[in-house]
Amino acid sequence: MAKVAVVGAGMTKFVRRAQETGRELSWQAAKMALDSAGLTLKDVDAVVIGSAPDAFDGVHMKGEYLADGSGAWRKPCIRNFVGGATGVFAPIQGWYHIASGQFDTVLVVCEEKMSSCHPHPQGAFITIFDHTTERPLGPNLLWIFALEMNRYMTVHGITKEEIALVAVKNKKNALDHPCAQLGEELTVEDVLNSEVLAWPVNRLDVSPASDGAAAVVMCAEHVAKRVSDKPVWVEGVGWHLDTAYWTNRDLYYPRYVEYAARMAYEMAGIKEPRKEIHIVEPYDPFDYKELHHLEGLLLCERGGAARLTADGVTQRDGDLPVCPSGGLLGVGNPIAAAGLMKVCELFWQLRGEAGKRQVPGTPRRGLAQAWGDLMQVGTVIILGR
Amino acid sequence: MTVKIKEWPGTALSSRDIEEGRVLTVRHKLKAEYAWDAGVAIGRYLRELKNGRLVARRCGGCDRILLPPRMFCEQCFVPTDEWVYVEDTGTVNTFSICYVRWDVARLKEPLLPAVINVDGASPGMGILHLLGEVRPEDVHIGMRVRAVWKSPGEREGAITDIKYWKPVQGG
Amino acid sequence: MREKLTNPEHVRTWPGSIPVEYVYTAGVAGEAYLRAIKERGRLAASACLGCGTKYLPPRLYCERCFEKTGEPRDVEARGTVETFTVAHRDLEGRQLEPPVVYAFVRIDGTAGGLVHRLGEVDPGDVHIGLEVEAVFLPPAQRTGSILDIAHFRPVRHRPAAT
Numbered sequence: 166m167a168k169v170a171v172v173g174a175g176m177t178k179f180v181r182r183a184q185e186t187g188r189e190l191s192w193q194a195a196k197m198a199l200d201s202a203g204l205t206l207k208d209v210d211a212v213v214i215g216s217a218p219d220a221f222d223g224v225h226m227k228g229e230y231l232a233d234g235s236g237a238w239r240k241p242c243i244r245n246f247v248g249g250a251t252g253v254f255a256p257i258q259g260w261y262h263i264a265s266g267q268f269d270t271v272l273v274v275c276e277e278k279m280s281s282c283h284p285h286p287q288g289a290f291i292t293i294f295d296h297t298t299e300r301p302l303g304p305n306l307l308w309i310f311a312l313e314m315n316r317y318m319t320v321h322g323i324t325k326e327e328i329a330l331v332a333v334k335n336k337k338n339a340l341d342h343p344c345a346q347l348g349e350e351l352t353v354e355d356v357l358n359s360e361v362l363a364w365p366v367n368r369l370d371v372s373p374a375s376d377g378a379a380a381v382v383m384c385a386e387h388v389a390k391r392v393s394d395k396p397v398w399v400e401g402v403g404w405h406l407d408t409a410y411w412t413n414r415d416l417y418y419p420r421y422v423e424y425a426a427r428m429a430y431e432m433a434g435i436k437e438p439r440k441e442i443h444i445v446e447p448y449d450p451f452d453y454k455e456l457h458h459l460e461g462l463l464l465c466e467r468g469g470a471a472r473l474t475a476d477g478v479t480q481r482d483g484d485l486p487v488c489p490s491g492g493l494l495g496v497g498n499p500i501a502a503a504g505l506m507k508v509c510e511l512f513w514q515l516r517g518e519a520g521k522r523q524v525p526g527t528p529r530r531g532l533a534q535a536w537g538d539l540m541q542v543g544t545v546i547i548l549g550r
Numbered sequence: 551m552t553v554k555i556k557e558w559p560g561t562a563l564s565s566r567d568i569e570e571g572r573v574l575t576v577r578h579k580l581k582a583e584y585a586w587d588a589g590v591a592i593g594r595y596l597r598e599l600k601n602g603r604l605v606a607r608r609c610g611g612c613d614r615i616l617l618p619p620r621m622f623c624e625q626c627f628v629p630t631d632e633w634v635y636v637e638d639t640g641t642v643n644t645f646s647i648c649y650v651r652w653d654v655a656r657l658k659e660p661l662l663p664a665v666i667n668v669d670g671a672s673p674g675m676g677i678l679h680l681l682g683e684v685r686p687e688d689v690h691i692g693m694r695v696r697a698v699w700k701s702p703g704e705r706e707g708a709i710t711d712i713k714y715w716k717p718v719q720g721g
Numbered sequence: 722m723r724e725k726l727t728n729p730e731h732v733r734t735w736p737g738s739i740p741v742e743y744v745y746t747a748g749v750a751g752e753a754y755l756r757a758i759k760e761r762g763r764l765a766a767s768a769c770l771g772c773g774t775k776y777l778p779p780r781l782y783c784e785r786c787f788e789k790t791g792e793p794r795d796v797e798a799r800g801t802v803e804t805f806t807v808a809h810r811d812l813e814g815r816q817l818e819p820p821v822v823y824a825f826v827r828i829d830g831t832a833g834g835l836v837h838r839l840g841e842v843d844p845g846d847v848h849i850g851l852e853v854e855a856v857f858l859p860p861a862q863r864t865g866s867i868l869d870i871a872h873f874r875p876v877r878h879r880p881a882a883t
């Protein structure tokens with residue numbers, strides 16, 4: 166398979182409300198990514214756009230709307246959408262655009278502007294529940310997370326205190342991220358004492374709604390060697406989907422994440438992920454999801470992620486740094502852009518350019534993962550130096 | 551590269567910037583009403599709910615009894631074979647105690663959404679519903695529950711023909 | 722076993738909606754555009770610092786070369802009808818009396834233009850190539866919206882000097 170590199174990355178600040186339109190945010194991130202790679206729009210052969218439901222921005226055919234700000238003027242362009250998993254799927258799509266041999270250089274841009282949606286983006290979210298058998302019950306999006314979190318906690322005997330450590334860690338990490346929306350120094354008590362939304366979910370267990378964009382430039386090996394002295398290579402990709410009959414699955418374990426991870430590990434030739442992955446950016450829209458996903462990624466045994474967190478293994482200076490960026494909990498959650506932000510973070514970390522967030526020991530290989538739809542999609546990308 | 555960047559793009563606004571017109575905005579209300587087809591399987595499911603019964607579909611390929619019912623099995627990818635009535639009792643697979651509405655407005659009384667594994671369907675075949683006649687602190691995973699139906703005259707062929715599920719005495 | 726619905730009473734639908742309203746910010750370039758309309762009764766365009774393409778409505782960036790554009794500047798709110806349509810029904814399907822003429826107006830000296838209503842003209846007299854100018858609402862009535870332009874009307878040429 167042809168080798169594919171990431172050679173540039175960029176992002177906007179993640180904020181609750183941006184003045185910029187979605188296409189202006191996209192341009193800001195895309196321009197930064199191109200500039201950082203020393204490339205211009207002329208060098209771009211094709212564009213991949215990732216953006217979650219049109220109903221958030223309130224723009225139908227959002228891919229087309231975002232295209233000019235994403236550098237797709239008179240170019241091949243595709244927009245993908247796999248719910249929250251979109252932000253990691255977009256660079257996977259960039260990868261196969263290039264690995265297929267069809268394109269040499271691809272600009273990958275993800276954007277979300279959730280502040281447009283009033284009174285709350287949940288008004289659009291609730292349509293993911295079945296219109297006939299679920300919506301008449303008056304659900305809200307928090308239900309599925311609360312139900313999954315309770316199941317996960319109960320099956321493994323994990324406490325809310327243990328889970329809150331993730332929120333504390335990620336929001337603290339985000340203090341070092343110049344684009345972060347919610348970096349702060351918190352205690353476990355702060356999380357436990359925050360407003361209960363849908364037990365076991367409290368307000369500080371949850372990432373915010375955000376506006377923002379992120380972008381990366383990907384290219385074929387011969388281009389990467391010409392334009393970059395520090396390319397970061399795509400070593401593995403994986404994606405997987407489980408049934409939308411979510412009440413028919415045991416929610417305690419994200420099987421689809423495991424299958425996506427296995428696909429990526431196989432491609433990367435990774436036999437022992439816990440030893441061979443040095444830095445992880447799992448999807449953390451809720452604090453328990455980080456634990457859930459570390460288990461699905463086979464980076465610890467089932468039910469073992471809370472222990473790892475309590476022991477400090479997942480701290481930025483720990484043995485397996487997890488969400489050194491600050492994650493969705495700290496940096497923010499403009500859905501598709503949040504997933505791609507994780508890929509940007511790996512790019513900067515692996516090049517030793519993450520500044521105050523830099524993980525010690527020059528990590529050689531990192532993994533980013535995102536997750537979405539009705540708790541059913543897993544997307545995984547592995548980058549290495 | 552990130553270490554060299556001094557200014558990151560993006561202009562944060564407060565809600566007051568918008569409310570007080572400090573920046574210009576355009577408002578638009580989505581004007582769309584939907585009528586979603588219940589379809590074949592859920593159409594029958596709704597009719598049986600009106601009769602006070604839960605109905606599932608059996609797949610001959612994997613021999614699972616599927617609830618909610620569906621006309622095809624997503625595992626075997628073949629049409630399902632027959633209608634099977636299941637019980638209106640079950641076990642709480644997981645639950646939440648929800649204090650907010652979808653727009654994050656506080657509820658006076660919390661709702662108790664749960665996934666209920668229904669007796670007679672294959673293991674793990676849960677449905678989303680609500681719990682009632684129980685104090686939130688008494689709910690637990692594994693709790694046995696029974697459907698509380700609306701009276702026949704009140705039923706309209708809807709998932710809400712079951713008002714909620716309540717604990718089975720001694721369950 | 723495949724089943725077909727044969728009893729029409731068995732056909733069920735479930736009603737619902739998506740309960741959202743949108744508040745769109747005008748954006749960085751859009752803000753300049755709407756402020757020019759509201760505060761000065763003018764249109765604004767921005768030129769690309771790289772290739773010079775003059776965008777109307779103004780944009781923050783150039784889609785062609787991806788460079789930033791310069792500060793938006795006011796331009797004459799005059800242009801040419803590039804294409805038009807005559808609407809006889811509104812969004813709900815109700816008869817419009819009189820019909821409304823919508824046109825894409827190419828603004829002079831720019832690479833852009835806008836869709837707006839034509840007024841002070843009989844629909845039968847509208848043609849592609851018609852020269853038009855914007856008619857703004859009185860300043861006190863303007864809100865910072867594209868509707869601060871009441872309509873575009875044909876330019877009345879003064880008789881040529883002899």
Ligand SMILES: [Zn+2]
Pocket residue numbers: 609610611612613614623624625626627
């Ligand atoms: Zn089957």
Ligand SMILES: [Zn+2]
Pocket residue numbers: 769770771772773774783784785786787788
């Ligand atoms: Zn230009």
